[in-house]
Amino acid sequence: MAQPSAALKKSFPRRLARNYRQNPYIYWMALPVVLYYLLFHYLPMFGIVIAFQNFRPARGVFGSQWVGMQNFQDFFRSPFAPRLIRNTILINVYSILWGFPAPILLALMLNEVRASAYKRVIQTVSYMPHFISLVVICGMIKEFSLINGLFNDVRAFFGLERVGILSEAKMFRTVYIASGIWQQIGWGSIIYLATLAGADPNLYEAAVIDGANRFQRIIHVTLPVLVPLIVMQFILRMGQMMNVGSEKIILLYTPLTYETGDVISSYVYRRGLQETKYSLGTAIGLFNSLINMCLVVGTNALSRKVLDESLW
Amino acid sequence: MKRKLLVFLLVLTMLVSASSALAAASIDYPVENGHTLSIWAPLNSAAAKKITSYNENESFIFAQEYTGISLEFVHPAIGQETESFNLMIASEEYTDMVTVWNPMYPGGNVAAVEDGVFIDLTDKLDEYSPAFAEILATNTEYWREISTPDGRILAYTGYKNSTDKQEGSYNRLQVRADWLEESGLGILRTIADYEAFFQWILDNKEGVIPLAIEGDGFDATLAIAFELYEANYSLRDGALYASRYDPALKDYLEMMHRWYEKGYLSKDFVSVDRQNAFETGAAAMFSYTSVDTYTRCASLGIPVENLPYLRQEEGQQLHGFYAIWPNNTVYTTITTKCEYPEEAMEFIDFGYTEFGANVYNFGYPERAWVYGEDGKPQYTDYMLHNPDYANINDSTHILKLHSGGIARMRYSDAVTIPDNVLDPGCLTYRLQWMDDPNYDIDYCIPSLVYTTEDNDRHASLWTDIKTYSDEMILKFITGAESLDNFDNYLATLKSMGIEECLEISQRTYDAFMQKTPAK
Missing domain, CATH: 1.10.3720.10 (MetI-like)
Known part of the structure; x- marks a missing residue:
């Protein structure tokens, strides 16, 4: 009983490091999935900004004109x-x-x-x-x-x-x-x-x-x-x-x-x-x-x- | 004495300037240290049956050998040209040159140059494309068509200097000749004639649809009787008008609705493949290109005949929907990614020289054609009776360049399509009814080049207008919408901004007619 509460008091990185030492393979297994979501689902979200632009491919996201709504x-x-x-x-x-x-x-x-x-x-x-x-x-x-x-x-x-x-x-x-x-x-x-x-x-x-x-x-x-x-x-x-x-x-x-x-x-x-x-x-x-x-x-x-x- | 010297000097300067002009008037091929240039171009679907790249096309083989500049073709998948082009633009990996049927860049070539995708050719034309510049200088109509509103040249386009602008009317109503004869109605000319024939088909040919038309219900060969055209705008008494917004549309739709109700049109004409329907005997008449129908029906053994355009009454003056303008579409542009734009210009210019035009129009010199006694190219057996090409249509796209590929000078189909040369009947078929005394092309206008702003505004209004109008035209024909609501239809178009579209286009057209070359 005392152990989890003690663990909770510790900072997140220390808990993570400790958990990693205990279950290293699970973290390695999860890595490709996490990367997949980051690369293909979170990174492209940046592209949403073109909804508020008059986007022209040749000018790119930074060169296109902002048009609000x-x-x-x-x-x-x-x-x-x-x-x-x-x-x-x-x-x-x-x-x-x-x-x-x-x-x-x-x-x-x-x-x-x-x-x-x-x-x-x-x-x-x-x-x-x-x-x-x-x-x-x-x-x-x-x-x-x-x-x-x-x-x-x-x-x-x-x-x-x-x-x-x-x-x-x-x-x-x-x-x-x-x-x-x-x-x-x-x-x-x-x-x-x-x-x-x-x-x-x-x-x-x-x-x-x-x-x-x-x-x-x-x-x-x-x-x-x-x-x-x-x-x-x-x-x-x-x-x-x-x-x-x-x-x-x-x-x-x-x-x-x-x-x-x-x-x-x-x-x-x-x-x-x-x-x-x-x-x-x-x-x-x-x-x-x-x-x-x-x-x-x-x-x-x-x-x-x-x-x-x-x-x- | 002094005066003589002056004259002498004057003559001398004239000679010098003349000779320098002559020197500039042509490029010495092959060019020194020619590079390989990449070019994006849709591959003609007929050519794609036999070759995978225009590098195997004999006109291009010769052009590369002769100019000392090599080409590397990039072909989009057939049917996905637009997507492929957009992808290329979005990825910013352009080829050195780009050939398209019609400007594909959103906002047109003007926007493409503004956005830094294509280069402005205006200032370099005299030096690197003298043959093309010469054409522009001598043919004001052509210059007007392809120059921007402020007089710049951004693209090479196909050039056809036809003395007869009517030559191109190739879409006609095609009818089963045996049934027409059987009906004893003779040549069909007026709406009443056509209706009599359709009724005869219904009464005598069980299960045959009298008429198969274009799926959008707006069939050019029929609408012409009401001065209506598929093109966005036409010209009447100096003012532009839009057929979709014209009161005469009601008369046309009334006729089509009547035909639909009487069964002259198939109940599902929207989804019927009209060519297939005619060739399998399921339809008695359809509108299509005459040469294509003639050759296909000849090989299938179907008796077919061309009909004159539909008229409301005998002798009505018709205004054609298609004219040959010097600008024969096909645009070749040079991109900002091209390392040797001058070389690209020199290569393209070859197609505007007389010899180069012969190469593209007729094929490999001394192989596919030789100069005849009249000094004009004549096909050899290599082109006309080549054992490798059972179907002459294939060789049209492989042993010579029929269409697409690159912008260049184009000759009349009558002399360049081997079919026409081989079978005079084919040409006769195409030219049938061309001697119609009550036919002109006064209502046609050339394609308009808008400024970027006008283009954006026009496109954003026109898309919804077209969607709505396409839908309503079909509904009026099938009766899903009563023609009593035609005035509502016009009012809706007005509320959607069609008058602003007309205004923009009228302004553009007026400016177009007024602009003249700076020189």
Whole structure:
């Protein structure tokens, strides 16, 4: 008891030196990770200053003109800003609504499959699309969505009218999110299946003895095992609320679907990269990151209060 | 006696100055102690099928041998030219020279020189690029086009001195000749003719889309009937106007919406590959470049025909959307990282001499071409019937320089494209309907060079305007937005600042027309 308090009284460097002598290898193991974060995540933060400049690459960070909040004003005054923010949030809300539970459901279902060979085939087939390049996926979606494409063949089979699926603003989110689920469901379920593999068999045995049927076992045994993981995944997912990958949007949208499909990242791509307005892009990125951070902190606090589960 | 002496002296000075002018008028190639210069240039995608670098292009091989200056090409990945260029600028590791289709530096070449990326060529031109300087001195129109608002020259550009500015109208409506004949409608000229044909296709050709157009809904070959153009600005009665903001746009959109509703356009025309649709027989008509369509359809065995431009009524005076200006795009600039800018200037100047232009336009001398009896270059079998190049289009980019690479003097396609030389039908096809008496190019304006400030302001307004207008044009066509709201559309554009854009451009255009070379 006396020892820790004595240690606490000592200065930080002395405690560090002492701890290092006790566990030298742990410090060496941590070094590359610390360096990685310093080099690739903390050092580049310096670049945020260009959000407050009219940055011209040839003049550099020190030679470019300071413009204060001009870039932020430019974005928020743009007639498209409200729509961009709305579309970004809506795509994310719907993605979480439909896309977040999908791999959990798949994992729960696969967990109940007893035929091992069948289970493996399903798993492999379902995570295969994850490895196909996004450009190819979008090429397939475009081809299938044509008037004479696969999706319209299916519609026609059921007596529905053929429509230009990717030319209709109201269908854009559906196509975007459904294809996202299709591509990522198998891959996303792996982490849940891995957790379930470590579930205590005694719990299931006890549940069976208590007379629980299959469905009740899923609800009362399997699901609680997953809760900590689900909460963690959810909190991290909330940190992506203002992000929608620009690549897939740009590959799929047309001016006809800007109404629902144009998001912050695609706007940043058009203005920031194509027109090389790096400052504007950085300003919008900074704005997004601030909101994302607030959401992560908020969700985490909420979860700690309600579920007693949290990241930190 | 005194007077005679004076005359003699005068003649002598004139002779001396004339001979010194002559000496300056050409550079003695090969230059002494030539170095290797790096040059960033997009590689033409057709050339990329066979070669990995323009160092394998025979025109460049000869130019390097002849000038004594070697080139080291840096080619960006095809389709990523802009990203690659921006990356090069951001990394501050520029090549000695840079060739682009259109100025890529944000803010244009003026900003690039201000930021210390490219060098100002104005003062050195007479000494190190006499052939280019000579062209600038004799062709005021060209000088106006490529000089900055304050009269400086910052880049070499492709130069085409065409006596016929209309020659370049290469985009036309292409129609299935067999179906057109079957329909018995003859040559289609007016909107009514076209609609009759489209209806005939719908009634007689099951599953065929009558018309495939450009995905943005703004098809130049159709919009011309309404004096609308894809270019940002056109000129009418001395004043610039923007097609996106023109009342006539409503008439065009009404027609397109009608065609869309009647099924003349595919419901998903936005995402349809029109060339593919036409070549697979899924579309009866599409707008495309005529030479390309002619050769491709000839090899595929599809009967195809060119149509005259769409008119609202017979005899309507049309104002073309494309004219050949002396500035034939392609900009070559010299960067501040170049150690031997004078040598770079001397190398580029070769392309503006008559012999150099022959080398780039026709290929390796005495191999790909020889001087004909009329003193003009003529292709040899090495170019026209080369067993290594089954497809003549490939040799166009490898045995000679067709486009891109470096800024230089360019001759008319009619004499330089081997296709045209080999198959007169091809040239005839391209020139078809060129004798239209009710056609002029009075509404075209050359590309405007803005000052850095104007450019920044114009670009920041125009991007949002274009995004909004692109979206609305398609919505009006598909009916997602009713044309009753067309006035709202114009009002929104106005609130987005389109009038300020017009004002900036009008001012720039007026200054452009007034400026004259200092000399």
